[in-house]
Amino acid sequence: MQTLFNYTTISTRLEKTTRTLFVTLNRPDWNNAFRLEMLFELESLLAWCTTRVEINSIFIDSSSSFFSSGYEYETLPKTSASGLDKINTKLQKIIFAMMQLPQTVVIDLGDGAETLASEFALGADIRIASRNAKISFNHCHYGLVPAAGGMSMLSTLISPSFARNWVLSGAPIKARALTESGFLSETYESENRSDVIRDLLTDISKVAPVQRIQAKLGLFETLRSQFETGIVMDRKIAKASMVSEDWKTKKPETKEFDFMPAKSMSYAVKLSLIKNDEGPRNLDH
Numbered sequence: 001m002q003t004l005f006n007y008t009t010i011s012t013r014l015e016k017t018t019r020t021l022f023v024t025l026n027r028p029d030w031n032n033a034f035r036l037e038m039l040f041e042l043e044s045l046l047a048w049c050t051t052r053v054e055i056n057s058i059f060i061d062s063s064s065s066f067f068s069s070g071y072e073y074e075t076l077p078k079t080s081a082s083g084l085d086k087i088n089t090k091l092q093k094i095i096f097a098m099m100q101l102p103q104t105v106v107i108d109l110g111d112g113a114e115t116l117a118s119e120f121a122l123g124a125d126i127r128i129a130s131r132n133a134k135i136s137f138n139h140c141h142y143g144l145v146p147a148a149g150g151m152s153m154l155s156t157l158i159s160p161s162f163a164r165n166w167v168l169s170g171a172p173i174k175a176r177a178l179t180e181s182g183f184l185s186e187t188y189e190s191e192n193r194s195d196v197i198r199d200l201l202t203d204i205s206k207v208a209p210v211q212r213i214q215a216k217l218g219l220f221e222t223l224r225s226q227f228e229t230g231i232v233m234d235r236k237i238a239k240a241s242m243v244s245e246d247w248k249t250k251k252p253e254t255k256e257f258d259f260m261p262a263k264s265m266s267y268a269v270k271l272s273l274i275k276n277d278e279g280p281r282n283l284d285h
Helices: 038-051 081-100 116-124 151-156 162-169 173-180 190-205 207-221 224-244 262-268 272-276
Strands: 010-015 020-025 057-061 106-107 110-115 126-130 133-136 184-187
Touching: 010 038, 020 038, 038 081, 057 190, 081 116, 081 207, 081 224, 106 116, 106 190, 110 116, 116 133, 116 151, 126 173, 126 190, 133 262, 151 162, 151 224, 173 184, 184 190
Parallel strands: 020 057, 057 106, 106 126, 110 133, 126 184
Antiparallel strands: 010 020
């Protein structure tokens, strides 16, 4: 394999047999959390990939068995609303870009992922994970909402009933449920992981490249308008939900949050914008 770039948060290498670019999140000291530094490097790499049509597939995994924590929980209470907005906006752009790349994007979620990392996986064409994996869209447990795609894109890509269950409960989702919903394409045992990955990437490499690229474009275009509308809505909901600053209320002594009571929402989280308007197009008024 050939190493391509010298990034500080991700490692990359090119495997010539299947023409696969391997990308590994490589900051286990952060639990491979999605800091802006990592997002900038991912964005740079994906921009490079847009014209590299000779690469058949992009395979993304992590240097740790658990793919990523998403948020960096230790520093989250100190993060400003503008800082979170930058992370959400950057991640949203990356997810949208992944869906439009000429390569087939495969993500291995390993033993699981949470919050932002679970949203990141929505940009992949194919998702695999360990049979013991547990994925969580548990943003609300930290006083936030899944603003980078975990509301609109998740509801579009799988059944809305699954999305409601997963987001509103925030509970860990086991691999079986993830597979039945279509979120995961395949699961593996630790001893056959390499075989599953090799077979998958080999199958992709055997597909006619021009037709593969066109088929991916066609599949994306059928959903583009829904994604674009959803992105706007996600940003508005995220902005309203941040007014309470609940993610900052974690108590050091108990490790629990002191969330704002729902009855206080009338002056903090402006749901009246949604409740009183005719539809999403009027949210700015």
